[in-house]
Amino acid sequence: MKSIWMKDYVDKNIPTIEKDMETPILIIGGGIAGLMCAYNFMKNNIKFILVDGRKIAQGVSSKTTAQVSVAHDKLYEDIKKKYSNQKAILYLKSQLEGLNIINQIINDEKINCDYKEESTILCSSDKKNKDTLIDQYELIKKYSDVQLIGSSSDGFLFEHGLEFKKQFIFNPMKYMMGIIDILISNNVKLFENSLVTKIDKKDEGYEVIINEQYKIKTPKIVMACHYPILNPDNMYFTKIYQSKSYAIAFETKLKIPANYVSLDQPYFYLRTYDDKTLIIGGGDHYTGIDIDINKQYQLLIDKMYTLDKDAKIKYKWFTEDCMPIDSLPFVGKYSNKNPNIILITGFQKWGFTNSHVAAKNVTDMILNDDYEVIYKPNRFTLIKDLKSTFRMIGHSLDGLVFSKLFVSKHKLNEIKIGSGKVMRFNGINALVYRESKDDYVFLKNKCTHLGCSLIWNDVDKLWESKCHGSIFDRYGKVIYGPAIKDLERLSFK
Numbered sequence: 001m002k003s004i005w006m007k008d009y010v011d012k013n014i015p016t017i018e019k020d021m022e023t024p025i026l027i028i029g030g031g032i033a034g035l036m037c038a039y040n041f042m043k044n045n046i047k048f049i050l051v052d053g054r055k056i057a058q059g060v061s062s063k064t065t066a067q068v069s070v071a072h073d074k075l076y077e078d079i080k081k082k083y084s085n086q087k088a089i090l091y092l093k094s095q096l097e098g099l100n101i102i103n104q105i106i107n108d109e110k111i112n113c114d115y116k117e118e119s120t121i122l123c124s125s126d127k128k129n130k131d132t133l134i135d136q137y138e139l140i141k142k143y144s145d146v147q148l149i150g151s152s153s154d155g156f157l158f159e160h161g162l163e164f165k166k167q168f169i170f171n172p173m174k175y176m177m178g179i180i181d182i183l184i185s186n187n188v189k190l191f192e193n194s195l196v197t198k199i200d201k202k203d204e205g206y207e208v209i210i211n212e213q214y215k216i217k218t219p220k221i222v223m224a225c226h227y228p229i230l231n232p233d234n235m236y237f238t239k240i241y242q243s244k245s246y247a248i249a250f251e252t253k254l255k256i257p258a259n260y261v262s263l264d265q266p267y268f269y270l271r272t273y274d275d276k277t278l279i280i281g282g283g284d285h286y287t288g289i290d291i292d293i294n295k296q297y298q299l300l301i302d303k304m305y306t307l308d309k310d311a312k313i314k315y316k317w318f319t320e321d322c323m324p325i326d327s328l329p330f331v332g333k334y335s336n337k338n339p340n341i342i343l344i345t346g347f348q349k350w351g352f353t354n355s356h357v358a359a360k361n362v363t364d365m366i367l368n369d370d371y372e373v374i375y376k377p378n379r380f381t382l383i384k385d386l387k388s389t390f391r392m393i394g395h396s397l398d399g400l401v402f403s404k405l406f407v408s409k410h411k412l413n414e415i416k417i418g419s420g421k422v423m424r425f426n427g428i429n430a431l432v433y434r435e436s437k438d439d440y441v442f443l444k445n446k447c448t449h450l451g452c453s454l455i456w457n458d459v460d461k462l463w464e465s466k467c468h469g470s471i472f473d474r475y476g477k478v479i480y481g482p483a484i485k486d487l488e489r490l491s492f493k
């Protein structure tokens with residue numbers, strides 16, 4: 001399922017790594033985080049190479065809804081509760097800085113990316129959330145242009161709102177394409193289809209293996225590949241979970257004056273695409289739970305039909321994002337053991353302001369050894385949100401232990417053509433996909449990240465890990481990390 005933004009993707013014929021190389025800095029990942037580091041490094045004459053395991057600009061950043069805003073749900077309240085008022089304000093200030101940076105780049109570089117300044121309205125029709133909106137307003141009003149408002153003029157979306165003025169929406173693909181053009185015209189070394197399959201620590205730095213074949217020697221790595229891939233160092237799998245979210249672009253006559261983020265259940269967000277298209281997103285849940293995906297899309301369809309019953313679906317898609325349990329991103333030294341790997345992750349569905357501020361912080365770190373980042377990755381997070389911690393442990397236990405104990409025996413012909421099933425076959429815990437009447441694909445039911453079980457997603461025809469968000473296609477090829485290896489094929493003679 002392609003997102004609406006893919007219409008504007010242009011293949012730049014970026015090369016693949018085909019020999020051993022050496023570089024002072026290796027950026028892993030060509031999504032918004034990696035690209036913005038590349039842009040900042042280029043501007044500061046810092047030499048580097050960027051590699052992406054797939055096509056650059058086709059990861060999560062190509063499936064976002066691109067509200068560029070500091071109206072980050074109720075994160076300010078969450079950070080206040082988990083840390084302090086001060087920390088919540090620090091987060092706000094950093095996001096305002098991110099908003100300024102991206103505005104500045106669009107202006108300075110004259111990137112044509114359908115920029116439209118408008119308010120973002122955090123909204124709710126629920127009394128409990130009204131209090132949260134008021135608390136959040138009191139917390140941040142001194143530092144940002146916000147205002148409490150009543151029901152919208154059309155009266156259809158909410159009863160209580162917190163308006164953040166001077167935010168914007170844009171086309172993220174046009175923006176990324178603009179950045180890539182600038183990088184290419186400045187002879188920056190970009191490589192795609194060059195998956196990092198191993199990172200070996202050496203005395204003088206790292207030897208990074210690409211596509212299990214070529215070596216890149218480097219003293220420093222910037223890991224911007226969405227979810228951390230070096231395990232078990234710093235145990236990121238106990239600090240971050242992945243959350244899926246769905247989006248639909250509708251053709252509609254409805255006009256909306258702002259973009260919206262609802263705090264109510266079912267959660268949704270809404271923005272304009274062009275004068276006859278709106279995008280609605282939501283239906284979020286922990287990746288890897290057994291859920292009826294059609295129902296998640298239906299939540300969005302139902303919401304849209306309450307606004308315009310004649311709206312027509314044009315595109316629908318899903319993606320997932322990294323959610324730190326203590327509600328702060330991770331930007332800085334990977335761990336005490338690996339201080340020369342700089343990690344960027346944990347944007348919790350607010351990647352545009354976060355990636356720009358992260359790229360600036362990382363550049364400052366590289367230019368100045370003493371620079372203090374604000375989202376230190378080696379902070380202690382586990383007790384900041386015990387509910388999320390126990391939920392993550394529960395998912396991991398289920399994926400690693402319980403679901404492996406109870407695998408049903410099925411007959412192959414019980415699987416519908418074009419569908420998959422987890423089953424015990426010939427005594428092996430297997431993932432079976434039925435390609436045609438007599439053709440089956442057999443894979444080992446063991447995620448190549450940390451060994452968790454997988455489930456079948458029958459809407460998108462994918463295998464999803466129950467624990468940490470890795471997703472594989474029907475043939476076992478990894479399409480979303482943290483896994484970096486494909487699932488093991490099984491053959492039964």
Ligand SMILES: Cc1cc2nc3c(=O)[nH]c(=O)nc-3n(C[C@H](O)[C@H](O)[C@H](O)COP(=O)(O)OP(=O)(O)OC[C@H]3O[C@@H](n4cnc5c(N)ncnc54)[C@H](O)[C@@H]3O)c2cc1C
Binds near residue numbers: 053
């Ligand atoms: C449905 C949805 C809606 C969202 N809407 C908004 C929004 O309105 N506003 C907002 O600010 N944010 C939003 N977000 C969040 C935002 O889209 C993400 O936080 C952001 O795009 C993440 O960027 P990234 O660069 O970290 O990841 P990606 O864009 O996924 O880039 C990571 C890259 O790393 C590569 N990679 C992975 N592993 C390897 C490897 N081993 N070797 C080499 N390369 C590798 C991948 O191929 C990929 O290209 C949304 C998120 C979701 C899920």
